[in-house]
Amino acid sequence: MTRHWTPLAVIYLLLAVAGLIGTWTFNVIAIVQMVDFIGDLVSSGPAVSSISVDLMVVAIAGSVFIIVEARRIGMRFGWLYVVASGLTAFAFTFPLFLAMRQRHLTAGRAADTVA
Template identity: 60%
Template structure:
């Protein structure tokens, strides 16, 4: 089976890495300066609270999409993306899922040739 990295899959992979590095740096910074991450998410006023709610709703909808889409195209262990997002960031795991989804779709569109049996079938 050939593993195919399409341009779209690579784009998603790059976004995933940006999401991992950027959110990790900000989370580490928050810990180093002893900030309350959850309080900061909503304490910055209505605009920051709006962004927090916006991202939480998108993360829930994206998590549902991950489970449904993974089942549809036969990706196993999709729940790991959701668990991993709780430890890292959804900005990392969602684009990572999309990259691996693109690979799976590319694989499924180019089936591997079967070898002929002894009767030529």
């Protein structure tokens, strides 16, 4: 059996874990403090709004990439990463997708060399 966890896949996976922990730490704080999460994003000044728009555009572009790339290389359930980002964070699901994509590509290469 070949090893599908390449160093690049591990880096993406570590980034996914950091994204999940980092975002959910602040999500839990916001929930406990009963903060208006959406209101804070859009009304805490131009700098926060700028970052919010920046991240939103990146998340949308990344979501399109996930769906298109998953279909292109034959990964099943690519859309699930986009849906999961609404429940967790795009900072988690995008690097997770990249890790699973890397594993998929490595497994495909290994199968090609065996055949």
